[in-house]
Amino acid sequence: MELTSHMLVNAAMDRYASNEMVLAEQLIETTPDNSLTLFDRGFYSLGLLHAWQRNGHNRHWLIPLKKGTQYEVLEKLGKQDYRVRLNTTPQARKKWAELPEEIEARLLHKKIKGKECFILTSMLDTQRYVGDEIVDLYSQRWEIELGYREMKQQLLQNEFTLRSKKPELIRQELWGMLLCYNLIRYQMVRMSKVLPGIYPNELSFTLCAHAIINMFTFGFTLSHAHHIPKELSNLTEQAEFYVLPFRREERSYPRQIKRKSSKYAYKK
Numbered sequence: 001m002e003l004t005s006h007m008l009v010n011a012a013m014d015r016y017a018s019n020e021m022v023l024a025e026q027l028i029e030t031t032p033d034n035s036l037t038l039f040d041r042g043f044y045s046l047g048l049l050h051a052w053q054r055n056g057h058n059r060h061w062l063i064p065l066k067k068g069t070q071y072e073v074l075e076k077l078g079k080q081d082y083r084v085r086l087n088t089t090p091q092a093r094k095k096w097a098e099l100p101e102e103i104e105a106r107l108l109h110k111k112i113k114g115k116e117c118f119i120l121t122s123m124l125d126t127q128r129y130v131g132d133e134i135v136d137l138y139s140q141r142w143e144i145e146l147g148y149r150e151m152k153q154q155l156l157q158n159e160f161t162l163r164s165k166k167p168e169l170i171r172q173e174l175w176g177m178l179l180c181y182n183l184i185r186y187q188m189v190r191m192s193k194v195l196p197g198i199y200p201n202e203l204s205f206t207l208c209a210h211a212i213i214n215m216f217t218f219g220f221t222l223s224h225a226h227h228i229p230k231e232l233s234n235l236t237e238q239a240e241f242y243v244l245p246f247r248r249e250e251r252s253y254p255r256q257i258k259r260k261s262s263k264y265a266y267k268k
Contacts, residue, residue, distance in 0.1 A: 003038070003143040005192075005200040006150070007185050011178055013171065021045060028055050036123070038141040039063040046088050046103055047096035053122050054098065062138055065107065065118035073107075080109040081131040083124060110135040143201060150205045151181055184209050187232060191239035203242045211235060211242075 001008055010030040012023040024043055031037060033056045039049075044066040052061050071084040084107045093099045108119045108131050119138055123129040152158065155177055164170045185200065188208050192200040215231055 001144045001147055003140050003201070005185060005189050006143065006147045006205075007189065007200075008147075008178055008182050011175075013174060015167070021048065024048060025051070028052055031056060031059060033057040033059055036060045036062060036137075038138060040141070041066055044069075045092070046086060047092045047099045049122070050099050050103060051096060060122045062119060062121045062123075062134065064138070065120045069120075071105075071107065074104065077106070077126050078131055081126070082107045084120075108135050146201075147181075150209075151177060154206055154209050155181060184212055187212055187235070188242075190232075191236050191242065194236060194239050195243065198239075198243060202244055203239070204244050207242050 009032065010027050012026040014023060021043065025048065028048075028051055031052065035056075035058075037052060037060070039061060041064045044063055049061050049063070053059055069086070071086050073082050074085050075083040077083055084105055086103045086105060088099055088101055088103060093101070104124065106121050106124050108121070110117050110119075110132065112135070117135060117138075119135050121129075121134055123134060156162075162170055162173050164173045184205070188200045188203050188205070191208070192198050192203060212235070215235070216228075
């Protein structure tokens, strides 16, 4: 997912027993050049990260340092900013034929809201990539979680299961949902271009989705399909009415296990 627009670049899916690391390998070839990929801590694999960077031009990665990771400091680049060396394992080199015995990376340390943050990245050029900005940039990884919420709550209407029962139909239903999501997001990108200083993720997905879906559900028939471009242009001109309020950074929602919903009332 491109995080400022929430447009999906690609997706990989398989049966429940499949490993997410294996699925991530399928996205290497389709990752665009001149990009930065923000990884979750669970995707830490030197073989994966090295292949991600090597199979493209100016393609970088950013990931939180996994607890217990062994590294050697080669050079101090600035305050809480280091160039480090990471040793790969024989098992990893056996799986990834082009993986060297050692990989150099940049380790950044910063305290955010009282919490120690250690970020590992391939962006070694200190002149082009400022350390503090790199650490702050990782907070945007949460945008993909907001995208998942938009798909689950708005497009799938909080359903616990899909309608399809067969594997091939489940794939079809999921790809259809992702395609529908991208079409809505594409229109939101067009709407944001008429608003200076506004990114697509600053528009309300709920309002935009309702407007676009209702337009196609109730507004057109086969004989009136030629009005679609005009109606979409009108929606684009009304973009200012879909801008979200300024996001408050001081709010905190710690992760917790939620009680599973039930049709029976709970005793107090």
